[in-house]
Amino acid sequence: MTEDNAPPSKSQVKRDMHALRDLAERITALGKGPRSKLPLSEAFQRGLTEFDRLTAREAKRRHLSFLGKLMRAEDSQSIEAALALHTQGSVEATRAHHALEAWREALLVDSQALTHWLDLFPQADRALLRDTLRKAQASRQRGTGDPTAYRTLFRLLRECHSADPKPLFPPPSSTTP
Secondary structure, three states, rough: OOOOOOOOOOOHHHHHHHHHHHHHHHHHOOOHHHHHHOOOOOHHHHHHHHHHHHHHHHHHHHHHHHHHHHHHHHHHHHHHHHHHHHHHHHEEEEEEHHHHHHHHHHHOOHHHHHHHHHHHOOOOOOHHHHHHHHHHHHHHHHOOOOOOOHHHHHHHHHHHHOOOOOOOOOEEEEEEE
């Protein structure tokens, strides 16, 4: 028998089984919404439902091994691709969230940031944005700790970005060395 036709080694079979178990574990870590978008068989979905019902750590560990066994019948490549898309969407959403937070901070400290924001999003309600910005700045200066205007400002920025999704870059700094 040549090397090309040789069956996989016992070690390789174990590595493959552990990889399937790890994939099952990543699936169990997802919420029910993202799980429903994965191409999973009915038997595997029932196994996930049972896993969610369990509370004992050892029972969950054993059931995870069972899910790894069920994973042998699944199309692991398409599941991996769907998980990658979900993860990529989460990364992009996190990146956008952080960029919006940076814009909010820039708006609070830099008067030119509002001009840059309105250049990026001309559809924004200028009056509401300016009013909310003034309230947030006043709250910050008073040190009252009232987060209402601060949160409203972030919500307005998020709504502008949602209406016209475009790549957000950090706000330009008006202070040049």
